[in-house]
Amino acid sequence: MxxxxxxxxxxxxxxxxxxxxxxxxxxxxxxxxxEALTDYLTAMSRFHNYSFGNVLEIARQMPTATRVAGFWAWKNLGRSVNAGAKGIRILAPIVGVRRKKAVEAEKDITKQNERVLVDFRNAYVFDISQTNGVDLPSMxxxxxxxxxxxxxxxxxxxxxxxxxxxxxxxxxxxxxxxxxxxxxxxxxxxxxxxxxxxxxxxxxxxxxxxxxxxxxxxxxxxxxxxxxxxxxxxxxxxxxxxxxxxxxxxxxxxxxxxxxxxxxxxxxxxxxxxxEPAVASEETPQQQEEDPELQEAA
Incomplete structure (x- = not known):
């Protein structure tokens, strides 16, 4: 229908x-x-899901932040960071590769190397309020x-x-x-x-x-x-x-x-x-009693 x-x-x-x-x-x-939802989901896929620690950092530095991304992520979304905008510092992971021992690698040739967390580095993101350009798709x-x-x-x-x-x-x-x-x-x-x-x-x-x-x-x-x-x-x-x-x-x-x-x-x-609005009677019970027509109808 x-x-x-x-x-x-x-x-x-x-x-x-x-x-x-x-x-x-x-x-x-x-x-x-x-189409609106598809465009919205495509745009939202460009944003990272930040760790709890980074969410707290973002909230501490800019309590009004609603949507944050890095400089180049905003570029890819058709928006530019405003000149002079102060970045919000977060910690970004540094990931390295650790080679497995030859004996372990021979057991599974597809898993010869393993990605491991090496350290963290400072990175900076910007809230949408610090950018300008095309509007983000919305529902x-x-x-x-x-x-x-x-x-x-x-x-x-x-x-x-x-x-x-x-x-x-x-x-x-x-x-x-x-x-x-x-x-x-x-x-x-x-x-x-x-x-x-x-x-x-x-x-x-x-x-x-x-x-x-x-x-x-x-x-x-x-x-x-x-x-x-x-x-x-x-x-x-x-x-x-x-x-x-x-x-x-x-x-x-x-x-x-x-x-x-x-x-x-x-x-x-x-x-x-x-x-539903309350339905009020147009006449009071006393008025109904005094009206001969109403009494006759009753």
């Missing part, structure tokens, strides 16, 4: 809407990586206007006994779920903020206590983002392939989503129910 098919069919109930949006997400996952983002649904969602979260805070220190994460507490990165667009809130709320509802230990990271992220996709689409946000890209970034797929279909649908239904 395509997006146009969903629009033309006009699901009439909440459950039909959830089912239609889940089916759309499954089809996006079955279609494979979007699609959620857009649209959730309207009053952000306030309704915040009220729903608090009604579940979950604390909601906005904390810039969680960057580069957009949101974090701590079990009874959700932290959101301030400064997001309204659409992104709403989607992030739903994602973290799904974590709170699905991935605590026993179920957390019974599921994998991939399954948990697939479920939370699927709920965010379904709820976001239901309130009119434009998701495109943003959720499918996110799920695939965590190695999730349509098969894994299908295995969690029931909990995704149930959780989305509960959250959507929490977003």
């Amino acid at each position: 395509t997006a146009n098919a969903i629009d033309s069919k006009k699901p009439t109930t909440k459950q039909e809407l959830i089912a239609a949006n889940v089916k759309l997400l499954i089809e996006q996952l079955e279609a494979g990586h979007s 699609h983002e959620v857009s649209g206007d959730p309207g009053e649904n952000i306030e309704r969602l915040a009220a729903f979260i608090k009604g579940q006994g979950i604390q909601l805070v906005y904390n810039p220190k969680i960057a580069p994460a957009l949101g974090m779920s701590y079990g009874g507490r959700i932290a959101i990165l301030p400064g997001q667009t309204k659409a992104e903020e709403f989607s992030t809130l739903v994602h973290e709320t799904a974590h709170e509802m699905l991935h605590k206590a026993e179920r957390r230990t019974a599921t994998t990271k991939t399954a948990r992220e697939t479920e939370a983002e699927a709920v965010a996709f379904v709820v976001g689409k239901a309130v009119g946000l434009v998701n495109g392939t943003a959720s499918a890209d996110y799920i695939q970034l965590y190695h999730g797929n349509a098969s894994l989503l299908a295995e969690s279909l029931e909990v995704i649908q149930q959780t989305a239904s509960v959250i959507l129910g929490g977003l």
Whole structure:
């Protein structure tokens, strides 16, 4: 089913809407990586995964750093380090080759030499904020206007006994779920903020206590983002392939989503129910008693 098919069919109930949006997400996952995700993964493969020690060094020297790479790595990505930029010092390994003894080498001719760590040397990397040039590829983002649904969602979260805070220190994460507490990165667009809130709320509802230990990271992220996709689409946000890209970034797929279909649908239904405005009666019971027509109809 395509997006146009969903629009033309006009699901009439909440459950039909959830089912239609889940089916759309499954089809996006079955279609494979979007072009945006492929470009993003290609660019990210150019960056190193730094050791814990180097991560601490980077954070100590530049707490605001988000994406770092060496001088030539930035060149290969189409960006140049700004003149006068101060590099962030890290330790880079020096790897040498140790030849095996002749007797050992004869046992396995393919493993005559062995790579060994010899020492460390100083190396320098630069944050993206210290560079200029072409923009790095990025994944699609959620857009649209959730309207009053952000306030309704915040009220729903608090009604579940979950604390909601906005904390810039969680960057580069957009949101974090701590079990009874959700932290959101301030400064997001309204659409992104709403989607992030739903994602973290799904974590709170699905991935605590026993179920957390019974599921994998991939399954948990697939479920939370699927709920965010379904709820976001239901309130009119434009998701495109943003959720499918996110799920695939965590190695999730349509098969894994299908295995969690029931909990995704149930959780989305509960959250959507929490977003429904309270229906207030236009007349008080006393007014109804005083109205002869209403009394006669009763």
